[in-house]
Amino acid sequence: MLQHFGKYLLFMSSLFTRTESPRILFNRTIDEAILIGINSIAIVAIVSTFIGAVTCVQVSYNLNNAFIPRSTIGFMVREMTILELAPTITSIVLAGKVGSNIAGGLGTMQITEQVDALEVMGINSSSYLVLPKILASLFVFPLLVILAMFLSIAGGYVAGTVTDALTAQEYISGIRGDFVPYNILFALIKSVVFAFLISSISSFRGYFTSGGALEVGAASTTAVTNSVIAVLIADFVCAQLLL
């Protein structure tokens, strides 16, 4: 465990030695951002819309009390979505999609000697391949989390009004009441932390793959499980430190 952590730290430090020119780094980062971002919009949209809808229906079921105003449902959907569901669930979904993609891609490059080919050319393969993925994730994850926040709240609105759990006016009044702007900042900070963990852990797992196709599959699986555990631990630490 400690040995892996030490290797991970050394790997991270290797990303910043012999980096490519800013132009190449920028172009590679944009390419990766498109791959990670655009390709993840659909899954993030589907997951977050349904999470908002389910949250609204379940909160409504639990708040079936005449003394609690129905607008509380909207308030709770907003709070749960912004503080926890949008950043954490989106990141866990992305750990599965983006994390396995990064680990699988790098693992395949490693076993087919493409990484060696870069090294022989005098290119720092870890910096060339991994740094743009991490930078792109740091840039794209917060945008996807913002999208997830909007769609979750919209999903809650649709579910709440369609099922007659509350009126549109009550929902809007709920999501506007007692709004704390810091919560948005908190969610975005979390998303950046999660982005770093997912992209770096998946890259680490993929980059050090050796063997064949079976090991590439194993690296992808390990990358996802490690990333999800790291996200959950970081979620708790962030909540303790920042709230």
Add this chain to the structure above:
Amino acid sequence: MIEIHNIHKTFGDKKVLDGISGVFETGKTNLLLGASGTGKSVLLKCIVGLVKPDLGSVTFDGTYFTNNKLDIRQEIRRKIGMLFQSSALFDSMTVEQNVEFPLKMLSKMPKDERLDRVNFCLKRVGLENANRKMPSELSGGMKKRVGIARAIAPDCTYLFCDEPNSGLDPLTALKIDGLIKEITEEYNITTIVVTHDMNSVIEIGDKIMFLYEGKKLWEGTSDNILDSDVKELNEFIFANRLMRDAKKVEDEGGNL
């Protein structure tokens, strides 16, 4: 000229290279010959710096490489072209982008000059019309050719080929061997080829180093390899001949 001195490498308990020394001359095709698992590829990787030897040194034209400053190692590496056993083409790039890649990364050549150079290199390896193809659309032999084109694109001084004939039919293997020899002589570069194919030895081996269980057992040329009195080398040659004869019988429709 590349000199190696007393190279040792151990993986776990297994000693893979045991004090190998030698000189690989410029303008010649130097072969590392031996059966599978004798440490040829590991030695090649030690020379190019992909694997760090436990002991020993490598010198490129008098410049110390192993354990030297990173800048100097990088400078030498930029003069190296390498053809990998699996070709190692970047599978997300077209043939043209693969060959252009080292030029784009390592030189300040303008785009049009780069493309001229790419076209020249592809023509040199006989793949004039493959620019837009993806590696997945190429045959094994074509992949090797693209690998050679990518290796020579940045005007390399040293060319390393790790089993260039693996997975190829004998005719294509001969063509690839011929291409490597032609390029070595044409550009006066130092070429090291890892092989266990006796056809390559006869066709292109200017200088041959025979490895057995991590040790250098014999060194010479293709002219005197058959006169060697090294038992292990003679067994290796005999096994190769036997395989070739068996293949010939099989190709002619006979039963073994």
